[in-house]
Amino acid sequence: MEGFPLISVSMILPLLGVFVILLAKEELSKWIAVFFSGLVFGISLVSLFSFDFSRADRVQFEEKYALIPELNLSLHLGFDGLSYLMYILTTLVSLVAILWSTRDHQISHRLKEYYAWFLLTETFLVGVFASLDLMVFYVFYELTLVPMFFVIGIWGYKLRLYSAYKFFIYIFVSSLFLLLGIVSLAVQHYRQFGKFSFNYFDLINNQYDFTFELFMFLLFLIAFAVKTPIVPFHTWLPDAHGEAPTAGSVVLAAVLLKMGTYALLRFNIGLFPIASVYLMPIMVLWGILTIVFASWFTISQSNVKRFVAYSSVSHMGFVVGGMFLLNAEGLRASITEMFAHGLTSSALFMMAGFIYNRLHSFNMQALRGSIKFMPLFAVLVAITGFSSMGLPGGSSFWGKFLTIVGAREYTLLLAFLVVVGAFFSAVYVLYLLKTLYLDTKEESRLVHFTDLRGFKLSAFLLVVIPMLMVGFLPFLFFAFYDPYIDSLLEYLVLRVMGG
Amino acid sequence: MEQLISIELPRLSLVLPELVVLLTGFVLFSLDLIYKRINHALAISVSLVGYLLALLLLVFNWGMEGETFYGLYKRDSFSSLMQAFMLLLTMSLLGFNYLYYKSKKSLYGEFYYILSFALIGGMFLVSSYNLIVLYVALEAVSIAFYILTALLRSDFNSKEGAFKYLILGGLSIALASYGAGFMYLYSGSLDLRYILTHVGENQYFLVLGLVLFLIGFAIKIGAVPFHFWLPDAYQGAPTPITAYMASFGKLAFFAPVVRLMPLVQEHFAYAWITTVAIISALTMLYGNLTALVQKDVKRLLAYSSIAHSGYILAGISVAEVIGLKAVIYFLLAYSLMGFGSFMVLALLERVPGWENKLEQFSGMRFSAPWLAFSFMVMLLALLGIPPTVGFVGKALVFMSLSFERLWWLALVMIIATGISTGYYLRITVLMFMKEQTNSLNLSVSQVEKFLILLFSLALVLLGAVPIILWSFVSPSAENLFMR
Numbered sequence: 001m002e003g004f005p006l007i008s009v010s011m012i013l014p015l016l017g018v019f020v021i022l023l024a025k026e027e028l029s030k031w032i033a034v035f036f037s038g039l040v041f042g043i044s045l046v047s048l049f050s051f052d053f054s055r056a057d058r059v060q061f062e063e064k065y066a067l068i069p070e071l072n073l074s075l076h077l078g079f080d081g082l083s084y085l086m087y088i089l090t091t092l093v094s095l096v097a098i099l100w101s102t103r104d105h106q107i108s109h110r111l112k113e114y115y116a117w118f119l120l121t122e123t124f125l126v127g128v129f130a131s132l133d134l135m136v137f138y139v140f141y142e143l144t145l146v147p148m149f150f151v152i153g154i155w156g157y158k159l160r161l162y163s164a165y166k167f168f169i170y171i172f173v174s175s176l177f178l179l180l181g182i183v184s185l186a187v188q189h190y191r192q193f194g195k196f197s198f199n200y201f202d203l204i205n206n207q208y209d210f211t212f213e214l215f216m217f218l219l220f221l222i223a224f225a226v227k228t229p230i231v232p233f234h235t236w237l238p239d240a241h242g243e244a245p246t247a248g249s250v251v252l253a254a255v256l257l258k259m260g261t262y263a264l265l266r267f268n269i270g271l272f273p274i275a276s277v278y279l280m281p282i283m284v285l286w287g288i289l290t291i292v293f294a295s296w297f298t299i300s301q302s303n304v305k306r307f308v309a310y311s312s313v314s315h316m317g318f319v320v321g322g323m324f325l326l327n328a329e330g331l332r333a334s335i336t337e338m339f340a341h342g343l344t345s346s347a348l349f350m351m352a353g354f355i356y357n358r359l360h361s362f363n364m365q366a367l368r369g370s371i372k373f374m375p376l377f378a379v380l381v382a383i384t385g386f387s388s389m390g391l392p393g394g395s396s397f398w399g400k401f402l403t404i405v406g407a408r409e410y411t412l413l414l415a416f417l418v419v420v421g422a423f424f425s426a427v428y429v430l431y432l433l434k435t436l437y438l439d440t441k442e443e444s445r446l447v448h449f450t451d452l453r454g455f456k457l458s459a460f461l462l463v464v465i466p467m468l469m470v471g472f473l474p475f476l477f478f479a480f481y482d483p484y485i486d487s488l489l490e491y492l493v494l495r496v497m498g499g
Numbered sequence: 500m501e502q503l504i505s506i507e508l509p510r511l512s513l514v515l516p517e518l519v520v521l522l523t524g525f526v527l528f529s530l531d532l533i534y535k536r537i538n539h540a541l542a543i544s545v546s547l548v549g550y551l552l553a554l555l556l557l558v559f560n561w562g563m564e565g566e567t568f569y570g571l572y573k574r575d576s577f578s579s580l581m582q583a584f585m586l587l588l589t590m591s592l593l594g595f596n597y598l599y600y601k602s603k604k605s606l607y608g609e610f611y612y613i614l615s616f617a618l619i620g621g622m623f624l625v626s627s628y629n630l631i632v633l634y635v636a637l638e639a640v641s642i643a644f645y646i647l648t649a650l651l652r653s654d655f656n657s658k659e660g661a662f663k664y665l666i667l668g669g670l671s672i673a674l675a676s677y678g679a680g681f682m683y684l685y686s687g688s689l690d691l692r693y694i695l696t697h698v699g700e701n702q703y704f705l706v707l708g709l710v711l712f713l714i715g716f717a718i719k720i721g722a723v724p725f726h727f728w729l730p731d732a733y734q735g736a737p738t739p740i741t742a743y744m745a746s747f748g749k750l751a752f753f754a755p756v757v758r759l760m761p762l763v764q765e766h767f768a769y770a771w772i773t774t775v776a777i778i779s780a781l782t783m784l785y786g787n788l789t790a791l792v793q794k795d796v797k798r799l800l801a802y803s804s805i806a807h808s809g810y811i812l813a814g815i816s817v818a819e820v821i822g823l824k825a826v827i828y829f830l831l832a833y834s835l836m837g838f839g840s841f842m843v844l845a846l847l848e849r850v851p852g853w854e855n856k857l858e859q860f861s862g863m864r865f866s867a868p869w870l871a872f873s874f875m876v877m878l879l880a881l882l883g884i885p886p887t888v889g890f891v892g893k894a895l896v897f898m899s900l901s902f903e904r905l906w907w908l909a910l911v912m913i914i915a916t917g918i919s920t921g922y923y924l925r926i927t928v929l930m931f932m933k934e935q936t937n938s939l940n941l942s943v944s945q946v947e948k949f950l951i952l953l954f955s956l957a958l959v960l961l962g963a964v965p966i967i968l969w970s971f972v973s974p975s976a977e978n979l980f981m982r
Contacts, residue, residue, distance in 0.1 A: 066966075067964070067965060067966060068965055068966050068969050069966075070969070070973060073965075135894070138885070139885035139886050139890075142884060142885045142890075143884075143885060143886070145884070146879070146884065149924075150931065150932075153928060153931070153932040154931065154932050160932075161928060161932060164928070164932075165921075165924060165928070168920065168924060169917065169920050169921070169924070172882075172884075172917070172920055173913065173916070173917035173920065176913040176916055176917070177913060179893075179894060179897055180897050180900075180901065180909050180913065183894060183897045183898035183901050184901040186898065187898060187901045187902050190902075
């Protein structure tokens, strides 16, 4: 695979799929989508063999095409360990979402458009994680809004229009701050080096005076805090997730939220080290507060999709809190949790969708005991639930455990706060599992329930297996980003001490 | 003064495209006189041939630069770029007008030559520093626009809009010429370059003159608080003409202000930045807020046009070369977006019972998918979603604001854009996510369909590969700054 343009191929293949779908017959579109997303996933798996894990802090699979030479604006693509992991998550989740949609009752009209939007999302997401040029990053970051806007607005549930508006406006407006931040960095580069640049590796050399750096940090933070989301900027999320079709929620929760946390790590910490260190306590506490508040909100939900959505917010609290501990354990926890949450949230949303297809209700009370006659489904949901809760062996365990370790490096009190957060996040998962398994319901309706089969089963397995892998073989995943974390910390020390 | 004595032969090669357009106008005029009722196919082909010839002359002499008529007329890359766009827009307009006017039963031969006089006025407006030339060219464009606005003879709104436009347009020209008078009084010259670099007594004459002159242009471009005519004129005018006023008109009326920017930067930078920034902020906010509550889509787009004047003014407030680049890019971008979006309305107006009401767009995706899709692209471009030209324009304006550290204006722009999300999205939602309420009985010619799709494609293509437009914009902006 030496010299193989992995990234552009992964971006062009889904686009090709879109064209084929537009030309093909309506009924065929789902299989075309499955084929192309499967192909991209296959390529991403094969590419694992050519990724050099020992140099995961370096950019690999690099590609560069000039866009505006005068402004040093180029389509500069490449993966280091962190973005490569996100790329694999993207291709995996895209395939899962499309596989799931083929058997979703909600998706019965305008199939061509539906699958075209999903394939487009995949292209844009790969673009987001692969961009090493901030302007190009922004372009893809914004572009992911459009397909999701349509997916929520056309195939969503009752309040779909309201949610679609809210989703779009929240993210669009907040990312305008990001745009202002990005161009300001380019201008700053011009002031210092005499030429504009949007390239990440150029901008990293910028020097700022302290207030300006703080200001820039805040501009970026507004966008990513909304996208991530951190309480109190989260209110778009339950609406968007609650009303989106299952596959839409899956992609939203699993990958779109990761754009925010990924960007916080890469851009906020990477570009503004001094401001990051300065704001560290606030950000960590903010993360913990997000965990606690979001957990409370979660338990009070009566709609199971909104329940899962709020639980996503609380997981994001771990990601943000862990990240801003700014030590090796915290960062490792944060990235692991990003990946783990991508898997568990996908599975939980699929669970909600699966039950909805049978019961036609998202009401928590209506779900009582609903998995009684679906043993396979019950097992998979249990694995997911425990993983998400942070039970050892599950994927989120490492995220939570390492956050506590990372926090302990500072003070015992901080670690204690994280533990409290983890406790609250366990509470709602247990509540969900209790409702699904232990509460009873008249059995006459449940007897007719059929278990997971075929495409839905494969979609589930595609996320549950990696979930267990993260839990039991975490070192496989640490290998992606350990070198990255080391070099980031080295760079932070250098900048903070040197500056 | 020596300059006046020496005899200079006019370098007609510099004004060849203009001469061709002028000639086309006269040919059309004569044809209309000879045949009492002109054959429209003939008129359209004569115009097209003339404009195409002018365009080719421009394109093949792209690098042409220089002054002629004793400095009354200047050709540089900026004027060539603007004129090329003006010609393209005018030619596209010809593809739309016939069926539109036919359906409105208002087909007149005057249309063609008035259009070419508007074009010639615009072409002169973008390529002179001389106050007299600017004045005459401004009048040529304006008078043509008054007539074109009123050209739906049986329609009350059309006449009302034209009347309002005439009154306020007359005011603006009066103010501009009054301002020109003060500037002449100050410097004894009619050349803006000389006036603004001249150091003389009574500096307040200059300031007063410049302010009045600029207010004249502010009225023309619909900057708040001089915008009152614009929504009515835009709504009343025949829709293809609205499109033309929004696109061609913006190019023509902004061009002299753009030419002023480099001169102002040296002498009035501070006052300029503050004043223009405040006007820009008001324009953005007012345009978007008012557009948000409109029920009539044509009026909504008219307010959106005001808002876009505000975005462009935000770039103009930064009197630096980066601001100039942003402005030129955004001007060209808006000329495409504005033209395309009003043209969509022009097509729809041929549907029986169509009144441009918001709810009539419901479910358009089902009855006219290609039109709905193109309109969506245009709306998203107006909103500034990447990768469209609108996005690149906004990013460049942000960049220039950041360059000048005008953070508050950037914040206003973010808020204004946020507000605009509401109405652009509403139309998109209606078209794609609502059930169809009425069936659209749309009859469109192949040319019109092709042009609409071409415009929406261009919006995406020029935004996704910004270098295409940028490689014209950047040198011409730098050229303006070099003297």
